[in-house]
Amino acid sequence: MKLMLIDWSCFGREDIRDAFSSLGYTVIRYPVGSQENHGNIHKEQVEKLTKEISRQNISLVFSVNYFPSVSESCNQKGIPYISWVYDNPQIQMYFINIINECNFIFTFNYFTYRTLRGKGVKTIYYIPMAVNAKRLQALRLSEADKEEYGSELSFVGAFYHEKTAYYQKVREGLLQSGKNRTAGYLEALCLTQLNTYGALFLKDCLKDDTIRDILEFFPYEALESQHFIDVSSVCASYVLARRVTKLERMKLLTSLSEFFAVKVFTYDTGIQPGKCRMHERTEPYDETPKIFKASKINLNISLRSIETGIPLRAFEIMGAGGFLITNYQEDFMRHFEPGEDFVFYESEGDLIEKCKYYLKHDTEREKIARSGLRRVMSNHTYEIRIAAMIRIAGMGD
Amino acid sequence: MKILYMDWDHIGKKDLLDCMEGLGYNTVLFSLQEEARRLQINDEWIQNIKKAIEEDNTEKIFSIGYFPTVSEAAKEKGCQYISWIYDSLDLNVYAENITNDNNRICIFDYALFEELSGQDIHTVYHVPFAVNTERCGRIKLTEDEQKKYGAQVSYVDCFNGKNGSSIGKIPHFGQLMFELGEKDEYTEGYLEGLLEAQMQLYGCDILTENITEELYQKIIAAKPLEKDRYGKYMPEKKAYIDDIFCRYMASAEQERLLKASAEYFETFLYTDDSKIPAGNCVNKGKLDLDEELPKVIRASKVNLSITNRSSRTGIPYLAMQIMGAGGFLLTSYQNEFFNFFEPDVDFSYFSNKDEMIDKIQFFCTNETERAQIAGNALKRIEKGHTLRQRLEGIFG
Numbered sequence: 001m002k003l004m005l006i007d008w009s010c011f012g013r014e015d016i017r018d019a020f021s022s023l024g025y026t027v028i029r030y031p032v033g034s035q036e037n038h039g040n041i042h043k044e045q046v047e048k049l050t051k052e053i054s055r056q057n058i059s060l061v062f063s064v065n066y067f068p069s070v071s072e073s074c075n076q077k078g079i080p081y082i083s084w085v086y087d088n089p090q091i092q093m094y095f096i097n098i099i100n101e102c103n104f105i106f107t108f109n110y111f112t113y114r115t116l117r118g119k120g121v122k123t124i125y126y127i128p129m130a131v132n133a134k135r136l137q138a139l140r141l142s143e144a145d146k147e148e149y150g151s152e153l154s155f156v157g158a159f160y161h162e163k164t165a166y167y168q169k170v171r172e173g174l175l176q177s178g179k180n181r182t183a184g185y186l187e188a189l190c191l192t193q194l195n196t197y198g199a200l201f202l203k204d205c206l207k208d209d210t211i212r213d214i215l216e217f218f219p220y221e222a223l224e225s226q227h228f229i230d231v232s233s234v235c236a237s238y239v240l241a242r243r244v245t246k247l248e249r250m251k252l253l254t255s256l257s258e259f260f261a262v263k264v265f266t267y268d269t270g271i272q273p274g275k276c277r278m279h280e281r282t283e284p285y286d287e288t289p290k291i292f293k294a295s296k297i298n299l300n301i302s303l304r305s306i307e308t309g310i311p312l313r314a315f316e317i318m319g320a321g322g323f324l325i326t327n328y329q330e331d332f333m334r335h336f337e338p339g340e341d342f343v344f345y346e347s348e349g350d351l352i353e354k355c356k357y358y359l360k361h362d363t364e365r366e367k368i369a370r371s372g373l374r375r376v377m378s379n380h381t382y383e384i385r386i387a388a389m390i391r392i393a394g395m396g397d
Numbered sequence: 398m399k400i401l402y403m404d405w406d407h408i409g410k411k412d413l414l415d416c417m418e419g420l421g422y423n424t425v426l427f428s429l430q431e432e433a434r435r436l437q438i439n440d441e442w443i444q445n446i447k448k449a450i451e452e453d454n455t456e457k458i459f460s461i462g463y464f465p466t467v468s469e470a471a472k473e474k475g476c477q478y479i480s481w482i483y484d485s486l487d488l489n490v491y492a493e494n495i496t497n498d499n500n501r502i503c504i505f506d507y508a509l510f511e512e513l514s515g516q517d518i519h520t521v522y523h524v525p526f527a528v529n530t531e532r533c534g535r536i537k538l539t540e541d542e543q544k545k546y547g548a549q550v551s552y553v554d555c556f557n558g559k560n561g562s563s564i565g566k567i568p569h570f571g572q573l574m575f576e577l578g579e580k581d582e583y584t585e586g587y588l589e590g591l592l593e594a595q596m597q598l599y600g601c602d603i604l605t606e607n608i609t610e611e612l613y614q615k616i617i618a619a620k621p622l623e624k625d626r627y628g629k630y631m632p633e634k635k636a637y638i639d640d641i642f643c644r645y646m647a648s649a650e651q652e653r654l655l656k657a658s659a660e661y662f663e664t665f666l667y668t669d670d671s672k673i674p675a676g677n678c679v680n681k682g683k684l685d686l687d688e689e690l691p692k693v694i695r696a697s698k699v700n701l702s703i704t705n706r707s708s709r710t711g712i713p714y715l716a717m718q719i720m721g722a723g724g725f726l727l728t729s730y731q732n733e734f735f736n737f738f739e740p741d742v743d744f745s746y747f748s749n750k751d752e753m754i755d756k757i758q759f760f761c762t763n764e765t766e767r768a769q770i771a772g773n774a775l776k777r778i779e780k781g782h783t784l785r786q787r788l789e790g791i792f793g
Contacts (some may be wrong), residue, residue, distance in 0.1 A: 181578075181586035188590025192607050201597035204749070205590065 001395075002056060006063035006070055007031045010086065011284055011312065012382070013064065015132040019382035020062070023390065028056050032067070041068045041097065049073040060395055066093040066105060074102040080393040084127070084385075088112065088306045089237050094229035098123055104393040109309030110331050119228055125392060128335060129312045130385045131319030133377045136289045139320075149287075150294030151263035151277070152359055153256055156313065157301065159249060160242040161268040166218055167243035173217030182213040186240065193244045193304065194251070197328070197346060200307060202244070203236035211235055241305035249273070249301050255348055256299075260355060265291060292322030296365065297355055300326035310335070315380060318342065318372035323365050325354060335379065341372040398422045398792065401446075401453055401476075403429040403460035403467060407483065408555055408714070411687040412529035413461070416784045419531070422792070425453045433466045436489055436628055446470035457792065463502055465492040465628075472497045479503065479791055481524060484556065485708035486639055491628035495520060503791055506711030507733055513630060525733065526714050527787035528721025528778050536691045546665075546689075546696035549761050550658050552703070553684060553693060554651070554668035555715050569620070570645035576619035584615050595706070596646055599730035599748050602709060604638050613637075643707035651675075651703050654729075657750050658701070662757055667693065694724035698761050701753075702728040712737070717782065720744065720774035725767045727756055737782070743774040 003025040005017060017027050030052060050073040053061070061074050066083040074081035075097075083105045085093050089112075098105055098116075103123040107113050113126035141149075160167075167190070174183040189205050206214075214235050254274030256262050264273065265288070267281035282288045292298050298317045302309075308330040317324045324342040326332070338344055343358065345351035358365045390396050400417065404410075404426040417424050427449050433442035447470050449455070458471045463480040471478035481503040482490055490509070495502060496518055503524035504510040510523040538546075577585040595603050608616070616637060627636045656676030658664045664678045671682035684690060694700050702716040710732040719726040726744040728734065738744055745760065747753035760767045 180582040181589075184583035184586030184588075185590040185593075186586075188587040188607075189594060192591055192594040192603060195607060196594075196598070196603055199598055201594050204597050205593045 001059045002026045002028055004028050004030050004053060004056065004058040004061045006061065006067060008033070008064070010064040012086075012130075012132075014285075015130075015135070015382045016062070016064070016084075016386065018132075019386040022383055023387060025060070028058065040095070041072050045069040046072045046076075050076055053077050053079065060390070060393065065090050066095070066098065068092060068095045068097050071097050071100045071103055075100040078102065080104055080395060082106070082389050082393055084389065086129070086312065088303070088309060089229065089233065091227075091229070091234065094227040096227065098228065104389065106389060107309075108312075108331075109306055110334070111307035111309070116228060121228060127385060127388060128310050128331065128380065129315045130380050130382045131315040131376050132382055133319035133321075133373060134381075136293075136316075136320045137373075139286065139289055139293070141290055141293050145290050146294045148279075149263075149282075149291040150296075152261040152295070153297045153299060153355060154263045154265065154291050154295035155249070155253060155276075155299045155301070156265045156282070156288060156291060157249060159266055159268040159271045160246045161271055165242075166239045170214055170217040170239055174213060177216075179213050182210055185210060186214075190240055190243050190247065193240070194247050200241075200304065202240045202304075203232050206232040206235055214239060237305035241303065244304045245301070248304070252299075252301060252348060252351060256352065256355060259352060260359065263291075263295070289316065289320040292317045292320035295322065297358060298322040298324055300324060302327050302329055314342070315376060318369075318376045319380075321369055321373045323358065323369040324372060325351070325358070336372070336375060340368065341375045343368065399454055399456045400424045400792075401449060401455040401458045402426050403458065403464065405429045405434060405460075405462075407461040408686055409461065409483065412532060412784055413788075415532050416529050416788055420785060420788060420792075425449075425455070429460070429464065429467070434462070434464050434489075436465060436492055437625065438469055438494070439466045442466050443470045443473070447474055450474045450476055462487055463489045463492070463495065465489060465494050468494050468497045468500055472499050475499070477501060481791065482506075482509075483526075483714060485705040485711070485713070486643070488627060488631070488640070491631035493629040495628075495630065501791070504711075505714075506708040508709035508711070516630065518630075522791075524787065524791060525712055525737065525782070526717040527782045527784040528717055529784040530721050530775075530779055531783075531785070533691050533718075533722050536688065538692050538695050542692050543696045546693045548665040548679075548697050549662040550664040550699045550701060550757055551693050551697035552651075552655060552658075552664070552666050552701040553686075553690060553715060554666070555686060555690075555718075567641075567645045567648050569641045573616065573620040573641060577615070580619070581615065584612065587612065588616070592642060592646060595642075596650055597749065599704075600732050602638075602706075604642060605634065608634065608638070639707040643705060647703075647705045647707075650729075654701070654703055654750060654753060657754060658757060661754060662699075662761060665693075665697070690718060691722040694719050694722040697724065698767065699727050699757050700724045702726060704729050704731045716744075717778070720771075721778040721782070723771055723775045725760060725771040726774060727753070727760065729753075738774070738777060741770070743770065743777050745770065 003020050005027050007029040020027050046069050053073060060080050062082045063070055064084050064086055066085055071081050081102045085107045088109050099121055105124045106127040108129045110126050113124055116124040171183055189202055193202055211231055218239055220234055250273045253262060253276050257274035257276045262276045263279055264276045265279045265282050300314045302311050310329055310331045314324055314326055326344050328344045336342055343354055345354055400422050402424045432439050443466055446467060455476055457477045457479055459479045460467060461481055461483050468478050477499050479501045500520035502521045504521055505525050507523050510521050513521045574585055591607055622636060652675050655664060655666055655678045659677035666675060666678045666680045667684040669683050671680050673680055700719040702713050704713055712733045716726055716728050728746050730746050730748045740746055745756050747756055
């Protein structure tokens with residue numbers, strides 16, 4: 001059977017292609033440009049793709065993230081379109097044609113699944129991320145690697161400092177135009193959310209007049225009539241949650257660097273949390289896993305707009321055999337045992353205590369890392385995921 | 398037992414007197430005027446009360462609410478003074494003389510009890526509200542009354558502004574925000590954001606931590622603390638939080654939730670001020686709480702209880718009355734419910750507006766579940782939360 005893989009520079013594309021191949025599919029790649037241009041239905045794209053589907057006799061189309069045009073083509077041809085959504089939020093995923101019958105859209109954020117189902121969208125499903133642990137286990141660590149990538153604590157992630165610093169732009173715009181009240185309001189939401197674990201309230205605190213002010217300085221094309229997402233969610237996620245995440249990562253890492261040797265790997269320049277040793281961004285496929293292998297503790301501090309989902313990072317850490325300490329994300333409890341496969345923290349103080357403890361207790365730490373690895377190797381491979389998605393799409397035997 | 402009952406215009410009086418009579422207490426009413434009810438001790442009234450104690454051979458003095466003047470009089474005559482706090486914000490309870498040895502101060506809110514007893518104050522006790530189920534049970538609902546009171550959703554503002562909660566009556570908050578707005582719009586917006594965040598969350602206080610010293614100084618500058626309004630044991634910052642911000646939030650929240658409910662369901666509001674607007678909510682005006690409250694409760698499908706945040710954990714008066722009258726209770730989340738009652742068995746609760754709407758919808762259409770829960774609640778109240786049991790405990 002022939003699968004059309006919508007090909008763009010997404011993470012995991014090789015692992016996904018391999019998984020389909022191992023399940024007996026012939027994978028035909030269909031390269032598309034940057035996915036930013038695919039937020040709408042483009043007639044020429046639809047025509048082109050539909051022709052290609054016919055020409056190649058494709059039975060199934062797959063993409064990482066959701067492409068409205070692809071869905072249109074598949075719908076016209078009556079073949080299933082599996083969309084595995086990595087980003088949260090992915091704006092395109094809320095496009096009105098997600099209800100096309102050909103769609104099988106998978107989100108790793110249970111909250112998103114529940115919300116869309118609640119709105120009557122029947123084409124959305126929940127499936128967590130995956131990791132190619134076998135490949136990661138095969139990666140060898142040289143002494144030089146250990147030196148470069150290893151640390152007591154490591155953190156890999158973004159600080160939303162430059163190209164996606166929407167909050168800064170909005171704030172500057174508000175202050176310059178004399179909208180001080182809104183500027184103060186947004187700052188209060190961010191700082192308060194930063195200090196509050198266990199509940200997300202950014203979206204619900206955004207009223208109409210505040211949103212109007214934000215939109216003056218935040219370049220969002222409010223296609224509200226075409227989206228299952230409301231503009232308050234967009235503002236809360238892109239503008240506020242990112243800022244909170246930045247503040248949180250800075251705060252926690254700065255604090256941790258007072259007690260431990262911490263390495264931070266990020267593409268954001270101009271960032272210096274406390275005494276952390278900064279390292280530039282690593283190549284995600286072959287280099288980043290070395291960090292997880294070489295470091296004693298690997299931190300996950302989730303992007304605050306991900307309500308419940310397990311971030312890809314966490315899977316990568318466990319799949320590399322690394323020891324994971326993460327902020328609490330509800331979906332972990334669906335698939336993993338806290339204290340056995342991974343550890344979570346509930347506050348800054350708790351995080352510091354746990355780092356202290358697990359740095360002292362090597363055996364226990366290593367045991368947990370091994371258990372996490374075993375769990376992802378048996379339940380969270382790409383083959384298992386792809387097979388599940390194919391089955392749900394009605395294509396399985 | 399000879400009790401001198403401090404009489405003033407408080408709720409639940411009929412229930413208390415009826416119950417005390419049933420327990421065989423010899424109760425004499427003493428009209429406690431406004432001057433005697435203030436935070437500041439009034440010497441003239443100390444003498445008046447002492448005279449009454451002598452004349453009646455009083456053994457114990459009882460009041461709803463705490464009155465420093467009464468405590469002094471009781472102390473001088475060697476009488477026990479039992480006070481039961483009904484208001485979610487009773488400013489007198491922070492008075493200096495709460496430590497008088499003869500005091501027995503019963504507080505329905507555990508957090509407040511813990512706050513005071515944690516300062517080595519031994520005269521405070523945790524006493525949740527209770528229901529005079531006997532008197533309540535004697536009140537019958539006629540068919541006409543069923544029609545009159547039978548809304549899908551009912552909400553009774555029991556304290557009618559005499560308490561820390563009332564829709565729209567928030568002059569202090571208004572003044573503070575006006576002052577801030579004049580000088581410092583940024584801080585005005587900041588404070589609004591903080592309060593909005595708090596209003597999204599139940600069962601926790603994020604204001605205390607998030608009102609930083611810097612912000613606090615700006616608040617004080619805009620509206621200095623009113624002199625002589627607060628007692629010794631009221632921390633300054635808490636005075637702002639409870640007396641100004643919690644009042645504002647109670648008002649805003651009631652309005653918001655009632656408007657939301659009224660958008661979808663027939664919603665009746667009972668409050669003294671019949672001019673209060675709340676969207677499509679029907680304001681039925683004043684209610685005789687003694688005779689009519691149980692009828693409203695029984696006739697309505699869903700009875701709402703909305704907690705005032707200045708009481709951080711305590712089960713509200715209205716919630717207990719709802720359960721004790723055999724009504725179905727839907728309340729905003731509040732910790733102490735879970736100590737004494739089982740969720741989805743004795744009552745239902747919500748943690749946000751959408752959840753409230755969903756649950757009203759469900760319980761309006763599922764009569765069996767509703768009746769089941771109401772029945773369970775009544776049983777639980779009769780077992781451990783009758784006014785008789787409570788008074789026996791307090792006076793014992």
